[in-house]
Amino acid sequence: MSESTVQAGGTARDEKSRKGLFARIALFVRQVVAELKKVVSPTRSELMTYTAVVLVFVVVVMIFVSVLDYVIGRGVLALFG
Secondary structure (H helix, E strand, C coil): CCCCCCCCCCCHHHHHHHCCHHHHHHHHHHHHHHHHHCCCCCCHHHHHHHHHHHHHHHHHHHHHHHHHHHHHHHHHHHHHC
């Protein structure tokens, strides 16, 4: 059996490798457009809620890092004087 003979149960990899560059790019663009059609924009109230959650989280992380920095700084100062 020669290499040019294709079996009926060819794999998806064989089929993809036969497509040209532009066919793969076109497929990618079609898939991107299809996914973008599924996107739903948040309402104003949802956007305000999400923004508030992010800001509160950032403030909490800032406080945590500041406390950690203070504790480590005091520890280094006590250790190395």
